Amino acid sequence: MLITIPDVLTKEQVAEAKALLESAEWVNGNTTAGPQAIQVKNNEQIPEGHPIAKQVGEIVLRALKQNPLFHSAVLPLRIYPPMFNRYAGGQTYGTHVDNSIRQIPGTPVGIRSDVSSTLFFEEPENYDGGELCIDDTYGVHRVKLPAGSMIVYPSTSLHFVTPVTRGTRLCSFFWTQSMVRDDGQRSLLFDLDLGIQRVNREFSESEAGLATSIQFTGVYHNLLRRWAEM
Ligand code: NI
Numbered sequence: 506m507l508i509t510i511p512d513v514l515t516k517e518q519v520a521e522a523k524a525l526l527e528s529a530e531w532v533n534g535n536t537t538a539g540p541q542a543i544q545v546k547n548n549e550q551i552p553e554g555h556p557i558a559k560q561v562g563e564i565v566l567r568a569l570k571q572n573p574l575f576h577s578a579v580l581p582l583r584i585y586p587p588m589f590n591r592y593a594g595g596q597t598y599g600t601h602v603d604n605s606i607r608q609i610p611g612t613p614v615g616i617r618s619d620v621s622s623t624l625f626f627e628e629p630e631n632y633d634g635g636e637l638c639i640d641d642t643y644g645v646h647r648v649k650l651p652a653g654s655m656i657v658y659p660s661t662s663l664h665f666v667t668p669v670t671r672g673t674r675l676c677s678f679f680w681t682q683s684m685v686r687d688d689g690q691r692s693l694l695f696d697l698d699l700g701i702q703r704v705n706r707e708f709s710e711s712e713a714g715l716a717t718s719i720q721f722t723g724v725y726h727n728l729l730r731r732w733a734e735m
Contacts, residue, residue, distance in 0.1 A: 506692040507639060507646055507658045508578045513568050513624055514653040522561045523626055526589055526675065529557040534590055534598075545599025545665075551589045553610050562587040565624060565677055577698045579657055580684045580691060582735065583616045585609060587624075587679040592635055597668040600640075603660045607680060618660040618680035619688075625650045625676055632672030639664045657681075659688040684733040694732075697725050 514522065534548040551558045565587045569575050585607055592598075608615045623637055629649045637648040637656065640663040647667075648656045658664070660680060685691045701721045708714025 506578070506688055506695065507641065507648075507656060508574070508695075509648075509650060510572060510574050510578070510655045510657060511651075512653055513572060513575070513655045514564070516653060518564055518568065519626055519652045522564055523675065525557050525561050526551065526591075526626070529555060529589075531591065537588070539604055542601045545601055547596045548590050548592045548598055548666075549596075550591075553586070553588060558589055559586070561589065561677070565679075575655075575657070578691070578695050579620050579622075579681050580694065580729075580733075581620075581681045582684045583609075583614070583682045585616055585618070585680045587677045589675070589677050591673055591675045592666065592669040593632075593673040595668045595670060597634075598666040600663050600665040602663055603680065605660070616680060616682040617686065619683040619686050619691075620657050620681045621660045621662075621664075621678070622655055622657045622681065623648070623676050623678045624653075624655040625674075626652055627673060627675045628652050632674050633670045634667045635669040635674035636667045637664060638667060661688065684735065685729070686734065687732070690728075690732050694725065694728060697721065697728070701725060 529551045531549040532552055534546055534550040535543050537550065537553065538546045566584065586609065603618050603621055606615055606617055628651060635649065639646045639648065639658050650656060683691060685694065701718055704714055704718045
């Protein structure tokens, strides 16, 4: 399930984040790639644990905390500290799959990557290329979002970034361990949640609407109880 989460950050937050990120020291992105990914990866990153990565990461995490769509779609249990990458001058990242298990640096905590997220910091018209292409059972989806918007997709997907041939692509990316590891189960819960929200919005005045909402909310929680791992 691919879901676009619009306006995770306001334009002001994007501007603040970009100014901070531009002042950081960037290094070759291969420092965090596995042995296979290293062969296809050509970009720059801010080193993990860098004070600026932490500072901007906090802005991102605070915004996610207040984002109901992210919670409904991802059902986050643990979020890896956001990382940052940039591509320019033809840089690209060939087809790969993200590592399944990651240890949060400086902690004994491991996370299983269930959901991958990419948050865009640059407006699409400011660079050519740099599309995130995600392979799923319905084919390849090409994603290039406005600054401040984010795509979430199953970490099981093969994906790649097309070469950036003009300007600079600047993004944050990170992984989430979901309470519900299976993408199909998460999709069902998300659809059910959207349905409940719609009933609440459009039929809240009627007694039947209220009864339907209560019944479906019960089903939602009982499915979550059945499927959630903590
Ligand atoms: Ni990746």
